[in-house]
Every structure is written in C-alpha cells, then in structure tokens.
Amino acid sequence: MRQGRFDADTFLRLSDSSAVSGAVGYRRAVKNNVRLNETADFELLQPYVLMDTLGGNLQNESYFFRGEWMRRSGNAVYSLGGSYKAVHEYRSFDPRPRNISSDFKAGASLGVVLPRWNLIGFASYRRYNQDQNVTFVSNKGANTTLFHATGLGLDYWRFRSTGVFAATRYAGQGFSAGVVGSAAKGSVIGGISYEWLSITRYLSNQNDAPLTSLVTGRQDAFVAWKPSDTAALEVVVSHERRDGSENVIDCAAQGVYRNLLAMDMYSRDRLSASLSAVLQFAHDYGSWQILPAIAYSGVSEEYLYPKSHMSSTSVDAMCGAAFSAVRKAWAYSVQAHAGYCIFPKSESSLQCMDSHILQAYTDKYAFQSLDFAHLSMHAMIQRELGMQLAIFSRLSASAALRSSEVAAYISLSIGISY
C-alpha cells in the first residue's frame, strides 16, 4: 500500500474548567493487489463483502473529523462530541467497484470527580452506510464472476453474477456505553466498555432485497497501575463476537423480494489480551525507558453448512527501548521494538466450492499461522520556533519476517506542533 495523509489532532483548554479536543484527517492511498474483496471497510463488514478472483489495486480516499467539548463544574464533568468518517474506494479496471461509505458517531459523557477518585460514564450512537456499485466497461473483464461472500470462502450461490446483482447497500446502527475512572489519586486507572453494531446488506438494484445481517458485539477493558514515578503496568483485554445471518428470499413473483427466513450461519470470536510495562531511568542528559510486553490472541471462525471452521491462537512476546531528550530548542525521541510471535494452535477445515477461492483461503490461513519475528523503529526530531510553535519530522519503520517473506512498512511525516 502507498499512501499520503494529513492529520491534525488537538486538545485545547479554553479555561480552567473547559476544553475542546478535535481531529481532522485526510488520506489518499493505493491498496496494492487486493484479493477476494471489493468492498470498503472490510474489517468492519467481514465476512459479508463482494469479491472476485481477479483482484487488483484499489484506490482509496478517506476523510475523518472528530470534535468534543468538555467542561468541569464543581464535582461534575461532562462532555458532548461526535465524529464522521467518509471513505471513497474504487478500481479503474474491470470489474470496477465504486464504494462510498459514511460512519457517524455522536456521544456524551457524565462523571463525578472526588479528591481520591473519579468516574466517568459515557454512551454513544453510531450510524453506518455504504453504497456499492460495480460496472463493467471493457470486454476483457466482462465474464468475471462476482461473489457475495458469506464467510470462510463460501458465498451466496444464488446471487453470483457478472453485474446483475452487483449493486449493494449497507445500512447499520449501533451504540456503545461504558465507564472509565481512576482511584488512589491516579495511581490506578481502569475502564470497561461495550459496543454493539448491526449492519444489514441489501441488493439495492433488486428492490432492496435484504441479503445478510451482521451483528457485532465488542467488550473492551483495561487496568493500569503506577506503583511509582518510574514504573507502570497495563493490562488490556478485548473480546469481539460476530454473528451473521443469511436471508432466504423468494423469487419476486409480485415484483418485490420478500424475506422468507433468516438463518444464523456464521460466527466469529476473537479474544485478545496484552500485558505491558514501562520502566523509566531518568538522567540529566535524557530519559531511557524499557518497554516489555506480551500479547495473546485467539480467533475462532465457524460456518454452519457446509461445515467449515478456522481457529488459531498466537502469543507475541516483545521488548522495546526508548530514549528522549530536550536540548535547548530541540527535542529528540527514538524508540525501537523487537518481538517474536508463535502460533501454538492453528487448525482449519474449509469447504469452498470455487477452487480459486479455496486455494486462496488455504494459502492465507497457512501463511497467517506461521511464526514470525517483527521489528519496529520510530524516530522524532522537533525544533521550537517559539514558545507556542515547533516543526517536527518523524520516521517510522517496521518489518515482519515470516518464513522467506518480508512485510515492511515505512512512513515519513513532517508537521507543526503548537
């Protein structure tokens, strides 16, 4: 993938008791050689995406806005905020998907602040939409079949087509709620949240026949403990459950597709947990930090009929070191990590009906369950131009070494801080 992006993020105190935070982002990217997916926001919508066996580069453009206003009044703290993300994704050769998605969130929080502890409750509402259309312009790609994926390489056979059933629409809504707080004068910080999202997929050029529904429930929790001024420990746990149902639709004898039956066919559980620590050694010339961490991840995916499943667990151990210093108007920071990830358990049983897709999924799962080593490095240099303005440059690089394959990522940023 190649990308250029602009990001701005801020947290500004308006007075002793109020503040605003906000972020804007714009990204222009080319996703190279995307296979078995033509739909934007794959991570959110999987497995219910449109796919073909041809693959290719996808052009991606996205905008993001977030804003929040917050205020403290006596022992109470409250806030209002919202965010919006729009994505435009397309391919310029056949089959030519064009996807436009919008993701809107609005939320509020209310909390209580006492001398030794505080607690904030929050809730938000989310609305998601995506319009997708696929066109064929050249004779060369006109016989490429489009598959409505239903999970683990399977697809909705009845609606395979070369364009007739290619126009789809996603519509969904959800909510999230949780609490976050600290105790012991900030030495212990913790939080827990639950998010629920339901997205239905429609055939928009077939009288909005509802194809599938995906319900995602997610729980997140964390606890951080600072036993001293030079050490910290944090545990983060996350669980996500996806349940997908497919609809049996009639033959539209009266001109309207009617939904006859909904069947729960797909499920996916993902549990991840991590334990990380920070140990700091401060000197006159700068500050060193040692960053050990260990992470566990377990994924289990099932399809009811034909019976297919995939599961894997991974354990990733890593250690990092960071150094930062300020010299007159200059600030420096360097951070490096190295780790090794093993897969103690990994198994799959796939029953795809299309041989190309079956092979692609088999290769994908075999590749993803290979142990790998990973390295990353971040360096930042900043020059103050006054008390309230500075320019910075940041270089990030990472690599994953898996068997004989190397996946590498490099990013160079320049910007201003104020």
Added chain:
Amino acid sequence: MRKCLIILFAFLAAFEVRAQDSLSVNERTMMHIDNLAASGNASAMRFAPSYGLLSPYVSFLRPRHRLTSGRRARPLSLRMGTA
C-alpha cells in the same frame, strides 16, 4: 479545500493565543509521547476524551513541582493524578 485550510489555521491561531499560560511545545510533545505518562491515560482517553480534563497527560497544566519557571524542560516523568 483552500477555505477549509484557512479556517483550520485561523482556528489553530486563535487557540494558540489562549495557550500562552501552558507548557512549551517541546515540553508538551515530550509529555504526550512519554510511554510512562501514556500508560492508562491514553486508554482512558480513547474510552472517554473528557478524561483528559482530569489528567495532566494532555491537559498540559504546568507541573510546578517538577519544572521551575523559565527553565528549559528536561524529559518529563509525571505521576498521573486527578486535577
């Protein structure tokens, strides 16, 4: 697009004036990328951004017990606490 950028920079400039009483840019940046300061606070702010009002992690109130007036910043090690 040009209008959006002008509005954005005007917004940044307007709030920069209000930020005169806070830390220098280098001090704030060091605090924001400090892994020790971020532990717990970064997660808390992802859950509820208003937690930032209660924590020096992004609120950037000058921690007088660590820095004396007029002195250049050293790398910061802040103990997180309620405001």
